[in-house]
Amino acid sequence: MSVTIRRSRDTESAVRRAVPLLVADRVATRLCAQDATLWGAATGATARISLGWTPAVAAARPLIPEILALRDELAAAGISHIVLGGMGGSALASEMIARTAGVELTVPDTTDPDRVHAALHDRLSSTALVICSKSGETIETDSQLRAYEKAFVDAGIDPRGRIIVVTDPGTPLEGSARRAGYRVFLTDPRVSGRYSALTAIGLVPAGLAGADIQQLLDEAEAITPDLAVDAIENPGFILGAAIAATNPLRDKLGFIVTGTRAVGFDLWAEQLITESIGKRAGGLFPFTLAPNAPELDAREAMHLPDLQIVRLVDDADCYEDSRPGDIIVSGSLGGLVLLWEYASVVAGRILGINPFAQPDIDASDMATRALVQVGSQPVPPALTSERIEVRGSADIVNDSHTLKEAVDSLLSFLGDDGYVAVQVYADRLAFPQLEDLRDSLATKARRPVTLGWGPRFLHSTGLYQEGGSAKGVFLQITTTGSTDLFIPGRPFTFEQLLAAQAAGDTQDLLDQGLPVITLTLPTPETNLTHLMAALG
Structure with a gap:
């Protein structure tokens, strides 16, 4: 075994x-x-069309020669840097495989403009982009694709030799990718994104980056007989x-x-x-x-x-x-x-839970799409403390006069079986000190604390926070980026999209009557010190 x-x-x-x-x-x-x-x-209807992952190892074997041949083709063209555009299961699996193998795979799984800007200016001349989206309609992935297409064209690089698409057959993404002349790998529509690590979703980006995907499948195959009995x-x-x-x-x-x-x-x-x-x-x-x-x-x-x-x-x-x-x-x-x-x-x-049930579109996603279509103005802060703007549930912020009072009030809503969710809409590579904030909050709250980076967590733990048991209290952190980028062909920028995603998430939590405060940090490096002090 x-x-x-x-x-x-x-x-x-x-x-x-x-x-x-x-x-x-x-x-x-x-x-x-x-x-x-x-x-x-x-639950038979949804499960019936979602069990294609069980023979995934055998189904993935024919992909290996194609992936390795493309890797050699890219290397011969001087391409040594692989970037993955994807969210949720379409990004985490490949990132895990690559990191475990010790090979470089850049994964800007965010709409934070600072992070996207940094990725676009990192070795573009030797970069290939892999876009992974089962549905072909993920707004974050579509935005990244548009940004890279423009960057390649502006640099005099033909995107057809640099962009690879992984998606289900018949999606809008497949159609547009084929019209553009991009290399396309099709996935099995009977495999949902979260079960796709051993399919093209996980194998193509990691394999192109240099991971030994043949060994990965061998390892999975070794345990298959034990799981099948x-x-x-x-x-x-x-x-x-x-x-x-x-x-x-x-x-x-x-x-x-x-x-x-x-x-x-x-x-x-x-x-x-x-x-x-x-x-x-x-x-x-x-x-x-x-x-x-x-x-x-x-x-x-x-x-x-x-x-x-x-x-x-x-x-x-x-x-x-x-x-x-x-x-x-x-x-x-x-x-x-x-x-x-x-x-x-x-x-x-x-x-007694169907693991394959999938809501059509969660509430925060619908709120995001509405906000980016019509635009939005930030709600005036209920208070400003140490230059940190505080917004949120009326019964929390209206009775608070300082940042410490707002945090203490939020935690007072925490039940004996509850948890604290810290939701950070910022560049996750820029603020590693937030792990210390998580620990301080856990010590103060005396309950489990989860730290999620937006919008990535919306495709992961956010599903529990929005659709699971109403046991959480929510501390949302947003920042003001130093850079912004237009999304080609869209009437909004990356900063506006990120702000809309944060606002949509907040509105969904408020609509459910859940305790939430949003802290906007205009100068994060300084503001984080004040926030840590507020946690005692």
């Missing part, structure tokens, strides 16, 4: 209760047969039961990477689980934690019985630094990817 799972006494009881039922119901056999009734008769040793059954069958349910799932070679796996798993079994009440809320996060050492003091820790390590059999309730997992990257894909759908069956 290419993966190892160690569970504590607490999760072992969950495994012993749930796994025999999964075996008796022949869940593995039915999953491999793409039986859409596994999650109930009423109805037995109590099935690792997909064990892991699915460990995360979804605890009694009471530990619905906060904290991922910690400790020395594992699977770099970025926690971020990929976070979006896989959220989009599959975290998008409705009763589901799981996954989030990433640093190895020294306050939630760990103070679990008992903070009284966090609803927090389950999953540690991703190099060798689970040799790992000793665990706590009661921890799940320890190790394995090769390909094996881990397939394991967690199986475990997520098994967990969905246990929780």
